[in-house]
Amino acid sequence: MGDSAIGGGAVATTRSRKSHTPGANIAFAALPADPREVFSRIAVLSLPMVTRFRGITTREAMLVEGPAGWAEFSPFVEYAVPEASRWLAAALEHACTEPPPPQVDAVPVNGTIPACPPGSVAEVAARYSGVCTFKIKVAEHGLDSLAEDCARIEALRTAAPGAQVRLDANGRYTVAEARTALRTFSRFELDYIEQPVMDVEDLARVRADVDRAGLGIRIAADESIRKASDPLRVAALGAADVIIVKVQPLGGVRAALNVIGASGLPAVVSSALDTSVGLSAGVALAASLPASARPGEGIPACGLGTSALFRSDVADPPLRAAGGVLPVGRVTPAEERLSALAAAPDRVRWWTDRLQRCWDHLRTSPH
Structure with missing residues (x-):
């Protein structure tokens, strides 16, 4: 350079x-x-x-x-x-x-529980102050992880009674494995599971299976939403109930808002394991979500609490949830x-x- x-x-x-x-x-x-x-x-x-x-x-x-x-x-x-x-x-x-003018001064966040041993769940969850929604990583080794995944969910239920629970499989299941896993997970009250399978057509098959079986688990598309053409395909195939949007992979706040508008689906803003500086852009996106993307009351809990996964972050203090929310505004390292x-x-x-x-x-x- x-x-x-x-x-x-x-x-x-x-x-x-x-x-x-x-x-x-x-x-x-x-x-x-x-x-x-x-x-x-x-x-x-x-x-x-x-x-x-x-x-x-x-x-x-x-x-x-x-x-x-x-x-x-x-x-x-x-x-x-x-x-x-x-x-x-x-x-x-x-x-x-x-960024676009915010509609709120703060946005709610979810905590993120990595694919850690069930005995570590309480310690990780405690890092998220006031958070009432958690996302748990599952399927690290496909179905071979299923027993440990269930133990991790149960550990969170003990550590945070009443918390809303989401799962994230990062597309690691086959369609057949997803059917088995979702039937097992259906005994827990879940908000949704992100990307149980990677391919969009397969995601549509899994969502149809869930509906036919009456499992009551919503399907969210994450890895399937990477560029501007993706949400139209996801929506056309009926592959998801919710889309997960991230500022950096989509090319910015305004590009992400365009993706959300094109999908016509509810949206949850998430992090790409950003530092506090990157998280502030995610907060800006969440604070400007259109009403069509957030049915119900207020902005859905966003996956923007990932600063808690760093031992040390770029800002002092880091951008971490207090009372379960993050403030809107720029961050300077x-x-x-x-x-x-x-x-x-x-x-x-x-x-x-x-x-x-x-x-x-x-x-x-x-x-």
């Missing part, structure tokens, strides 16, 4: 060489060749986690500061440039524009956190190169 790129330190402090404040609809082709023309500061961070989640114990993230404030670019390391570039589009939007969580030089170089490749993709690819 040139002469004064991030290089040997995890925090780069470079001043924009010109004012560049794109509007809500950013013209990617008009962006300068160097992202430092837009981002005045860039930081690459490594956040230790309290427990293994999504197969990792350390979360890497890049934070960028633009004309409107700080934003997050943190696609998971295995994502290729085309997919990761949507996450960069979200960072550009949040760093360079103000603490300088001492930027230093303390600085990634190793080789990881800084890796993320710097990734930023440039995704930036070039946004500038040169049709959208």
Whole structure:
């Protein structure tokens, strides 16, 4: 990235060489060749986690500061440039524009229980102050995990009596396995299960099976909602009762709102294991949900409490639920956190190169 790129330190402090404040609809082709023309500061961070989640114990993230404030670019390391570039589009939007006007001052959140031993559930749940809804990760090893999954649900029922429970299978079941698992899970009172199977057609089959069997479990689409065309297909096939939307994978708050509108389905805003900076963009989306996406009273509990999964976050204090809600507003990382969580030089170089490749993709690819 040139002469004064991030290089040997995890925090780069470079001043924009010109004012560049794109509007809500950013013209990617008009962006300068160097992202430092837009981002005045860039930081690459490594956040230790309290427990293994999504197969990792350390979360890497890049934070960028633009004309409107700080934003997050943190696609998971295995994502290729085309997919990761949507996450960069979200960072550009949040760093360079103000989000839509919020309709509320705070949004409710759910707690997230990873695929941890049942004996650890109470400790993890206790990290979510005032939260009345929890999402439990299941199916880590397909049906082989079923007994432990049920034990984890029972442990949460003991630790948080009366809490609403959601499950998330991350598409790990086959259709046949999903039928077996959902019949087993039906003895618990559940809000919904996210993505029991990966393929959208299979998701529609599972939802039809649930309806025929009268299991009373709603099906939510998460991994099936990754780009603008997805919600139309999910809705057309009747594959889900609820869609899970995340700001970074969908390319920003406004892109996510377009996805929600296209689906015509209730929506729950969730996190892509974001830092407090990224979570603030999710809160902005949740606070601007249209009434059509939130039937019933108020905004549904959002999966934005994941800062509790970090031993140390970028903000001081971190963006964590108090009384079960998160406040609406931007988050600015603490300088001492930027230093303390600085990634190793080789990881800084890796993320710097990734930023440039995704930036070039946004500038040169049709959208």
